[in-house]
Amino acid sequence: MAYTNTLKVFETLRLAFDEKQAAKIAEAVETALEINEAALVGKVATKGDISEVKAELVKVKVELAETKAELIKWMFIFWIGQFASTVGVLTAILFAFFKR
Secondary structure: OOOOOHHHHHHHHHHHOOHHHHHHHHHHHHHHHHHHHHHHHHHOOOHHHHHHHHHHHHHHHHHHHHHHHHHHHHHHHHHHHHHHHHHHHHHHHHHHHHHO
16 A cells, blocks of 8 residues: 555554454555545556657647648738739829829
């Protein structure tokens, strides 16, 4: 048992209770601690769990970098299109204005 020594609990309880009661209480304490320990072990992350999360995080970072590069590419294409449209509109306005 990881948390406590049952014999020490029994000896401490034997001072306040008779031997039979102390044994029953010590057994109940041991059972409760074992149940709590089993529940805790199910909730604790292992080194394997942590390494899986780290591997997934690396994948997400790579995907994020790829998405960022793709976004920058499309933004550049959009800027060129906007620039061409603006130049075209300004050229049309200037031709219309100076043609008169």
